[in-house]
Amino acid sequence: xxxxxxxxxxxxxxxxxxxxxxxxxxxxxxxxxxxxxxxxxxxxxxxxxxxxxxxxxxxxxxxxxxxxxxxxxxxxxxxxxxxxxxxxxxxxxxxxxxxxxxxxxxxxxxxxxxxxxxxxxxxxxxxxxxxxxxxxxxxxxxxxxxxxxxxxxxxxxxxxxxxxxxxxxxxxxxxxxxxxxxxxxxxxxxxxxxxxxxxxxxxxxxxxx
Ligand code: PRP
Ligand code: URA
Numbered sequence: 001x002x003x004x005x006x007x008x009x010x011x012x013x014x015x016x017x018x019x020x021x022x023x024x025x026x027x028x029x030x031x032x033x034x035x036x037x038x039x040x041x042x043x044x045x046x047x048x049x050x051x052x053x054x055x056x057x058x059x060x061x062x063x064x065x066x067x068x069x070x071x072x073x074x075x076x077x078x079x080x081x082x083x084x085x086x087x088x089x090x091x092x093x094x095x096x097x098x099x100x101x102x103x104x105x106x107x108x109x110x111x112x113x114x115x116x117x118x119x120x121x122x123x124x125x126x127x128x129x130x131x132x133x134x135x136x137x138x139x140x141x142x143x144x145x146x147x148x149x150x151x152x153x154x155x156x157x158x159x160x161x162x163x164x165x166x167x168x169x170x171x172x173x174x175x176x177x178x179x180x181x182x183x184x185x186x187x188x189x190x191x192x193x194x195x196x197x198x199x200x201x202x203x204x205x206x207x208x209x
Contacts, residue, residue: 003171004179005044012039016160016182020198026207030083033132033160033205036182037087040158044128044180045092070126073119073152077102077131077143080201084130084158098122100129100143109192111139116146123151132201134162134181135194137169144174156180160201163187163194 051068072095101115203209
């Protein structure tokens with residue numbers, strides 16, 4: 001699928017495997033989420049436009065390349081997406097950060113939105129929505145729908161682990177959104193958890209279970 005990029009870089013693969021282990025403690029889990037996000041961000045933004053600028057080195061005036069005034073926004077889907085924000089900001093410190101609060105109803109598995117605060121000029125920004133898990137796709141579909149209702153148009157979705165069901169649903173709902181992930185897993189279990197997955201990403205980041 002043209003709209004899906006799976007990162008095969010050995011560092012991303014290795015770190016994601018450590019992340020999955022049930023024996024990885026919360027502190028290391030958080031650090032890994034940040035590191036993997038940083039590596040994925042580097043790859044996912046390789047199409048950022050550049051412009052030539054004139055600078056003066058200690059030796060001479062020279063034309064060199066810099067990012068072409070592209071404004072970015074990072075939008076984590078709460079809670080687990082918060083774990084990816086610093087990984088993004090390490091590489092793009094001038095990005096603005098919006099937040100969308102979303103949780104899955106444990107009975108229906110339908111996403112429930114409880115918070116939304118986006119940068120005022122969201123319509124002018126390249127938006128990277130981050131959430132470690134793309135399971136049924138419901139949370140990502142609604143979050144991106146919300147961003148579009150505020151005028152967002154250029155949107156990328158970055159997750160660590162995706163289920164085929166989530167990729168299909170998100171691609172159908174928002175075919176214009178490029179999806180980036182480290183792994184595509186087998187599928188969902190009866191509780192809509194990704195298998196083999198890594199469990200509940202929010203709980204593992206914040207130590208709530
Ligand atoms: C998790 C995850 C995604 C969502 C994915 O969040 O971080 O947002 O589930 O599932 P979906 O693709 O089926 O919608 P959760 O609802 O557990 O909330 P939390 O991050 O607050 O724990
Ligand atoms: N949310 C998670 O945190 N993990 C899953 O496997 C599915 C949804």
